[in-house]
Amino acid sequence: MFLKTLIFPLTNPDMKILLLLLNVPLFCYVVGGSDCRKEPQCSITRVHKMKSGNCYDRKFRSFPKCLATDVEVIDLTFNRIRKVSKTDMSKFSYLKFLYLADNLITNLEEDVFEDLSGLTTLDLSLNALQKVPVSVFKLPALTSLYLGQNLNINIADALDMARPLKSPLTKIDISRTTDEENYSVFPDFGILPYLVVLNITENYYYTLTPSLFMGFCNLKTLDSANVTTEFEDPCDCWRLNTWLKNRKVKFTLFKCTVIESRCLDNDLTNEDLLIHEKCSEMYKSNELKHTINTILIGVGSTLAVMVFILLIVFYRRRRRIKRNGQLRKNQTERTQNDALKHLNNQQICIPNEYS
Incomplete structure (x- = not known):
């Protein structure tokens, strides 16, 4: 009604069009922003x-609908979000860090994070997840993954379907994902050559073998307290403890059920050593490829x-040659003009012998 009373009394058609255009963004904002005013607001920093x-801690019950799509970090820790879909995530093409810890998420679509090719850190700890989307282990830039305190989450099945893992993971937290009433198998991550930190604190496993750790050839810290x-x-208990100590890994000793003297051979099997060598x-x-790429980029830039x-230099030289040529041409034309003037003057000054 406001637009009708404001615009149509005007007689200038250009003014009508201008006012209509000015009100289009306002109309779009009202339509698109109606949900924004209802949901909690995030601060952009x-x-x-x-x-x-x-x-x-903004009391979100669903993923924000009106968050700027060019953000690189989203911290949604300590909310009440139950579901996250691919539609929620696909618009954040610049996202590098996503923190969804301490929510109520129980299930995630398999392809929920598929479009986040630049994501380096994903925190899903302190939820109620039952399984991990296989696509998580295929994210090309993911280095840090936090899954701790998702009791009874099935990590092993996702890893079986995802191997070999494509994510260059350096830090993994799967602490407190089992309890004394729900033992689990130890997840077989395969070969992770960049893994530096692994947290398995306070977990309960049916069984462990040294081979499960042979693919971590750069491991520096194993948080294994109360496992x-x-x-x-x-005797594998002593073999694993010895191997980790010899590799100077920071860890809590696994409790062995036999005394070390009963395990005369603490050497790893050839199969285990081959896995470590392959890692x-x-x-x-990978480091050689990275070095070569760095050199090529440097050489290419140079x-x-x-x-x-x-x-x-070539452009300036051509300009200089062209300018000098033009100067010479102008000089030649001036010389010719001066010569013609001089000749004309001489003709004027010659006396008429018949006069």
Whole structure:
């Protein structure tokens, strides 16, 4: 009604069009922003120069609908979100850090994070997840994964379907995902050449074998406090403790059920050593590729700068040659004009001998 009374009394058609255009964004804002006013608001800040959506403890019950799509960090810790869909996530193409800890999430679609190719950190701890989407282990940039305190989450099945893992994981937290009433098998991560920190604190496992750790050739910290487990071979307990100590890994000793003197052979099997060797070779190969790519990028950048400089020099030289040629041409024309003037003057000054 406001638009009708404001616009149509005007006689200038250009003014009518202008006012209509000015009100289109307002109308779109009202339509698109109606849900925004109903849901809690996140604050937009800068964290380490990255645009961040701080939604911590804002009483969200669903994923924010009106959060800026160009954010690189989203912190939704300590809310009451129950579901996250691919539609919620696919619009955040710049996202690098996603914190969804301490919510009520029970299930995630298999492809929920599929479009987040730049995601480096994913925190799903302190939820009620029953399984992990296989696509999580295929994210090309994911380095830190937190799944702790999701009691009875089935990590093993997801890993079986995802291996070999494509994510360059350096830190994994699966602490407190089992309890004394719900033992589990230890997840077989396969080979993770970049893994530095693994947290398995306060878990209960049916059995452990050293081979499950051989794919962690760069492991520095194993948080293994209060882990309860059996070993297929009781002497494997001593073998694993010895191997971790020799690798200078920071960890809590596993409790062995036999005394060390009864285990005369603490050497790992050839199969275990082959897994570790393969991990080391994979790490060296990846590092070599990274070094070569870095060198190629550096050389390419240097060549690009040199070509750019040569083009500038060539362009300026051509301009100078063209300018000098024009100057010579102008000088020649002036010389010719002066000569013609001089000749004309001489003709005028010659006396008429017949006069």
